[in-house]
Structure formats: structure tokens, C-alpha cells
Amino acid sequence: MTGCSTLSSLNPFGSKDKSSEPAKLVELKGTMAVRTAWKLDLGKARGYQFSPAMAGNTVVVAGADGSIARVEAANGRPLWRIKAPSELTAGVGTDGNVIVVGAADGVLMAFDMDGKALWKTQLSSEILSAPAVGQGVVVARSIDNRIVGIDAATGQKKWTVQRTAPALTLRTAPGMAVYDKDVIIAQPAGKLGAFIMATGAPRWEVEVGTARGATELERVTDLGGAPAIFESDVCAVAYQGRVACYDVASGSPRWTRDLSSTVGVAVDQRFVFAADDKGALSAFNRDGGASAWKNDKLAFRGLSTPVSYGRAVAVGDYEGYIHFLSREDGTFLARAA
Incomplete structure (x- = not known):
């Protein structure tokens, strides 16, 4: 293994430099009505990153203490909730x-849609990124940058790809996205790659x-978050690098713009949204990459991956607030706690 050192996720609140203190929130006269529809407590993340996954009209969620639940997306009503045999x-x-x-001991665990355990597979090291599932294959990556394709029905390994990692990487969870018969994978050293799910071939x-x-x-340029796919485009962003969009089928470049981020991007019909590592949220035109707007009023608040929703783009912060901004001009529309 060549990449043996990692940096913990960059913490914008650890510096004593007043210039990097989180921006204070001002009273907001919202023009968009938002309310909390439901909540589900899965405990603390303990420094790990967990993302909900949609399955039809339901949401599947997990927490570090081993909790896994499937709930109705409309109202949060639990269909079931189980406890995995180890921390996640x-x-x-x-x-x-x-x-x-993925479990703390590097074990990949699979369950059916009713929460019944199916299989376990031991990987080579710790798992920080959410696995991708498609074409009857589970694709998982361990922290030593080894990518494995596993039969979704049996848990048997089908293929392994070992990618060379740089000497120093961020301890984050660069993600994956399924497109047709391929899996698009964000990697260390600023790489974005497409692999055939059935064979692992690049x-x-x-x-x-x-x-x-x-x-x-x-020289650290790891990709942040998961690649975002919309129609024929796939977009991603790198720490100390760029935000960029490519043709999802061929990898041909669409456009690139300088931007540094440790979280992913959001893409919709018109825009690509990215939160940089200083807390500014920017929108770029999806067609050509021209800057549409930039809002820096959430500086150093540890912004999450943005989400495009209706006329708004939503982004979370380190205190648990969700901020809704206009997709068109970046003005604040609402805030929820």
C-alpha cells in the first residue's frame, strides 16, 4: 500500500484565527414556507459520514451505533428498524x-429489503464510503483504495481493482454513483473514473x-463527496482543485472552474451547485460553466453537499441548520433547524 497517511476531514472550527470563525446567522424574513415533516434519531455519526438512500417511496438510513431503518419517505413511519452486529x-x-x-472492522454487510441479514464479506481495511449497488453487483471501496465488486446475491467477490494512492490523502468518504452498467467513482489524487460493474474494467x-x-x-487534491449525474453529465469537485463536468458515457470534458471543496456537488436542469471549503455556495450554468452567482454569507459554517429542490437549493451546516437559497440568484429564502 503506497498511500498510508490520511488527514482527518478538515475542520473549519478548529482554528483560532478570527478570520475563519463561522459566520453568525442573521434574522431571516423568509419568502419560502418550510417545515419539518418528520425526524428520526439514529444517534451520533461519531465522525463518519452516512447518507440516506431512496428505495421507491421509502428511505433507508443507518447510524454509527449499528442502527439501520427503513421508513416511509412521506411521513417517516418506520417499516422496520434493526441493529447490526457491529458499529457502522x-x-x-x-x-x-x-x-x-460498511462496518468498523472492514466487514461489508448486506440485508434484504425487510431487514433480514443476507451475507457478510470481509474487505482489506476500513470502509468509509457508502457502497454502490447495481447490475446485481455491490461495489465497495476500503480506505487502502482497493475497489471490490461483489455478487449482490451471494456476497462472493467478483473482481478487485487496486488504485495507487498518494502519500497523503484526506480521511473523507469520496462517493460513487451508478450509471447504466457503469459505476462512477470519486478517488484520491483528483481522479474520477468509470468502471464496468460486471467486470471492474475501466x-x-x-x-x-x-x-x-x-x-x-x-499536493492533496482528493475528490469530495459523490459524483453527481444529470442526464448526460457527471460533475464532481476536488479539494484544492476544480469543479468540473464531463460526458458520463465517455469522460469527455464539458467545462472546469477553479474551486476547492471537500463535499460533493448538486446538478439540475440549469445549474451546478458547489459549496467551497470557505463556506461560499456557488452556482454555475450547467451548459458551459459560467458563474451564475455566489453567496458567502455562510462562511466557515462547514457546509454540506447542496441539494437542488424546486425553486431552491438547500445546504446544511455544522449546527444542523438547513438553509434554502434561490436557485436563480442565491438570495436566502428560508432556514430550518
Whole structure:
């Protein structure tokens, strides 16, 4: 293993420099009505990143203490809730037929849609990224940058791809997204690649971020979050790198813009949204990448991956607030706690 050192997820609140203190929230006269429809407590994330996964009209969620639940998306009514036999570090991956999570001991665990255990498979090291499921294959990545394709029905390994990691990487959870028969994978060293799910053969690979600088820290360019796919575009962003969009089938570049982020992007019909590592939220035109607007009023609030929803783009922060901004001009529409 060549990449043996990691940096914990960058913490914008650990610095004593007043210039990087989180921006204070001001009273907001919202023009968009929002309310909390339901809540479900899964405990603390304990430093790991968990993402809900949609399965039809339901949502599958997981927590670090081993909790896994499937609830109705409309009202949060639990269909079932179970406790995995060990603490979890990654999830959730599902294709509507199987549910997959990663455990602290590097074990990949699969359950059916009723919460019944199906199989376990030991990977080479800790799992931080949510697995991807499609074409009857589960694709998982361990922290040593080994990517494994596993039969979704049996748990048997089908293929393994070992990617060379740089000397220093971020301890984050770069994600994956399924497109047709391929899985698009965000990787260390600024790489974004497409692999055939059935065999693990590479389809294409591009560099979203290029290593620059004299020190290993200056040369870190890991991709943040999961690639976002919309129609024929796939977009991603790199730390100390760029936000960029490519043709999802071929990897041909659409456009790139300088931006540094450790979280993913959102894409819709018109825009690509990205929150940078200083807390500014930016929108770019999906066709061509021209800057549409930038809002820096949430500086150093540890913004999440944005979500495009209706006339708004929503983004969470380190205190648990969800901010709704206009897709068109970036003005604040509402805030929810």
C-alpha cells in the first residue's frame, strides 16, 4: 500500500484565527414556507459520514451505533428498524433489492429489503464510503483504495481493482454513483473514473484536480463527496482543485472552474451547485460553466453537499441548520433547524 497517511476531514472550527470563525446567522424574513415533516434519531455519526438512500417511496438510513431503518419517505413511519452486529462506518447503498453498509472492522454487510441479514464479506481495511449497488453487483471501496465488486446475491467477490494512492490523502468518504452498467467513482489524487460493474474494467478516467505545490499537504487534491449525474453529465469537485463536468458515457470534458471543496456537488436542469471549503455556495450554468452567482454569507459554517429542490437549493451546516437559497440568484429564502 503506497498511500498510508490520511488527514482527518478538515475542520473549519478548529482554528483560532478570527478570520475563519463561522459566520453568525442573521434574522431571516423568509419568502419560502418550510417545515419539518418528520425526524428520526439514529444517534451520533461519531465522525463518519452516512447518507440516506431512496428505495421507491421509502428511505433507508443507518447510524454509527449499528442502527439501520427503513421508513416511509412521506411521513417517516418506520417499516422496520434493526441493529447490526457491529458499529457502522459507511452507508447506505441500495438498488431497491439489497441494502449494504460498511462496518468498523472492514466487514461489508448486506440485508434484504425487510431487514433480514443476507451475507457478510470481509474487505482489506476500513470502509468509509457508502457502497454502490447495481447490475446485481455491490461495489465497495476500503480506505487502502482497493475497489471490490461483489455478487449482490451471494456476497462472493467478483473482481478487485487496486488504485495507487498518494502519500497523503484526506480521511473523507469520496462517493460513487451508478450509471447504466457503469459505476462512477470519486478517488484520491483528483481522479474520477468509470468502471464496468460486471467486470471492474475501466471505462474512462479523468483528473478533476491536479497536484500542485512543494509539500505533500499542498499536493492533496482528493475528490469530495459523490459524483453527481444529470442526464448526460457527471460533475464532481476536488479539494484544492476544480469543479468540473464531463460526458458520463465517455469522460469527455464539458467545462472546469477553479474551486476547492471537500463535499460533493448538486446538478439540475440549469445549474451546478458547489459549496467551497470557505463556506461560499456557488452556482454555475450547467451548459458551459459560467458563474451564475455566489453567496458567502455562510462562511466557515462547514457546509454540506447542496441539494437542488424546486425553486431552491438547500445546504446544511455544522449546527444542523438547513438553509434554502434561490436557485436563480442565491438570495436566502428560508432556514430550518
